[in-house]
Amino acid sequence: MANATPGSAVRVRFCPSPTGNPHVGLVRTALFNWAFARHNKGTLVFRIEDTDAARDSEESYEQLLDSMRWLGLDWDEGPEVGGPHAPYRQSQRMDIYRDVAAKLVDGGYAYPCYCTTEELDARREAARAAGRPSGYDGTCRDLTAEQKQAYEAEGRSHIIRFRMPDEATTFTDLVRGEITVQAENVTDYGIVRANGAPLYTLVNPVDDALMEITHVLRGEDLLSSTPRQIALYKALIELGVAKEIPAFGHLPYVMGEGNKKLSKRDPQASLNLYRERGFLPEGLLNYLSLLGWSFSADQDVFTIDQMIAKFDLADVNSNPARFDLKKAEAINADHIRMLDVQAFAAACEPWLKAPHAPWAPEDFDPAAWAAIAPHAQSRVKVLSEITDNVDFLFLPEPVFDEASWTKAMKEGSDALLRTARAKLEAADWSSPESLKEAVLAAGEEHGLKLGKAQAPVRVAVTGRTVGLPLFESLEILGKDRALARVDAALAKLTA
Known part of the structure; x- marks a missing residue:
């Protein structure tokens, strides 16, 4: 299905990790989930995947919340809002993951794996040399109690691996249609580290199951993990942890320069850049929505309410979308023109004060600003341009360029x-x-x-x-x- 059937309870989630500044690809994913939930009068769950203590930070967590608020992407369950499935930070849900992992092992769906990193590397290299798939070869799949005891006696630690089924996995992707993945291409995989810490491969599906997520809309880079998650869902259903397998839809890559996927390290990927330059949230979201989705063949500029009314996964394109800064600026300029002049003047205020403004505060003339604002509104593409456009009014003498x-x-x-x-x-x-x-x-x-x-x-x-x-x-x-x-x-x- 492209959209949920009338009356069904759509539940989607946005679950970023608090590592560094939010990037535009992440925002695009949040936007599509939000628009899908709002279009279907469903629920958006905002969940924080903060189980990586080495990379996660409280500062990044606060930035995520601040960014969502600035963009106007409100959530129905999650931090600061609460909800029936709290807590919504994975670092506070470790007991849940330990319990589910134990059930998977006890039920035979997962098993301890004692293979060392060196052994795994050697076997992968040998498999590649022989032209065979280089995934996990199942060495520890069916260990006897005696073999496990022998490994323990050696002092070996173990991870927990999920036991993948021996048959192919077929599912219908909401964006890409029917996909079949053969069993030899998706081998048993780790779900718990040797130190007992749960991996993303476990915590993400478990939380989706417990939070009753109906649709998983995420980036194309996670497509390869979908067969694993579907297999895990089936196990969770049999254990009574999950009710049903959600529908999956994988959003197209956002490409940067040189036909490369837009990386978090690319300067133009940082959401903070657009805030600092004075993009309007409405303008930025309008542009990001066009990265893989189309409002109509002859209209690129629209309001958020118009997007919600028209958003349909059937209109999401599976082809990679190219990020075009000039087009982003042009669309933002159109949204600036759509403001009434009072709203435009208010939006410009941060760029009329220190540290952006080069003039002394006492030299700012509100009457002159009010008079020039309508003329400026028809010229600037981003709000930060206002400073250079009006500085001649408030400086003792013009800048020398x-x-x-x-x-x-x-x-x-x-x-x-x-x-x-x-x-x-x-x-x-x-x-x-x-x-x-x-x-x-x-x-x-x-x-x-x-x-x-x-x-x-x-x-x-x-x-x-x-x-x-x-x-x-x-x-x-x-x-x-x-x-x-x-x-x-x-x-x-x-x-």
């Missing part, structure tokens, strides 16, 4: 600026159109079109060749400050 100065201040620019200054001084400063006419007239006197004529004026007043609409900017800056900056530029040109 050497590249902009060199590009705009050509031979004859001093004469043009003198003419423009005279005409601007006589213009009506309550009318951007009047200021435009003044610069246009100055340009005509020097044989220049408006684009060429306004460039030196823009750099003199704002410091940059590119920015917000010039004549509205001049009006908001004010006549005295604008003309003083033209004078300063003339002085520099003639020095």
Whole structure:
């Protein structure tokens, strides 16, 4: 099934490990689970897989929660919310895993394996050399009590391995259709370490079973583990631990540059990068939803509510999706335009203060900001761009950008600026159109079109060749400050 049948209780989960900063591939997985739950009026379980003490950290755990809150991806069960299957951090569920592992061993579904790492490596190498599958060869599958005692007497430790069935596993992937995996390609696997710590291969399916998860939507990189989990589910059902096997859907890879899977180490993979640059949560989620899913053939920009209404796993593509930063920025820009101006102005506030703003707090003019905000909203792609676009209003003098100065201040620019200054001084400063006419007239006197004529004026007043609409900017800056900056530029040109 692509979506749950009407009235069924859809339960999905998002279960990240708290290791490092959240990345966009992880967010895409969270988004698809969240949208599927909301579309089907189901439940999203937020679970933390923190059984790896060497890599997990409390700081990363807090970052995960903060990121979900910032994105607006709320959860129905999990940290801070609670629920009937608490606790939702695996580090607090160790007794549960020990109990289930013991039941699997007692029931004959799992067994102790005393093979050393060196023995395993040697047998794998021999199998590869002979052209055979190099998975576990079942050496400890059927040890007698005497053999186990002998290994124990040697001082050998053991892991616990799950006993895979001897027949092929077939399942219907919600994204990829029917998949069959032959038994020789999925051999017995470890579920408990020698020190007694449970492995992901055990804790993930056990938690899904106990939390009654109906659909597992996760990355394609976990597809190879699905036959193992299905076999474990069947054992858990026979033991009375699980009720049913969930439906699995594996989401396509997110690719970065050079046809490589987007790695957590890639700079553009970090969610924090997008927060720091001033992506709107709505804009980022809109773009990430397109990495493997399509809203419609002719529409890429939509609201979160529209996504929820249309989200169907039948529309998820199995082909890898390429991360395109320029498209992400363009979609975010569209969402910025969709805000009302008051919401846009409020969203920009962090970038109008320290440490982002280069001006003194007392030099910030709220009235000037309110006046320029509508013009800025139509120009910026990400909110962090607002700082450079409006700094000319709040700095005592414009920034000096050497590249902009060199590009705009050509031979004859001093004469043009003198003419423009005279005409601007006589213009009506309550009318951007009047200021435009003044610069246009100055340009005509020097044989220049408006684009060429306004460039030196823009750099003199704002410091940059590119920015917000010039004549509205001049009006908001004010006549005295604008003309003083033209004078300063003339002085520099003639020095």
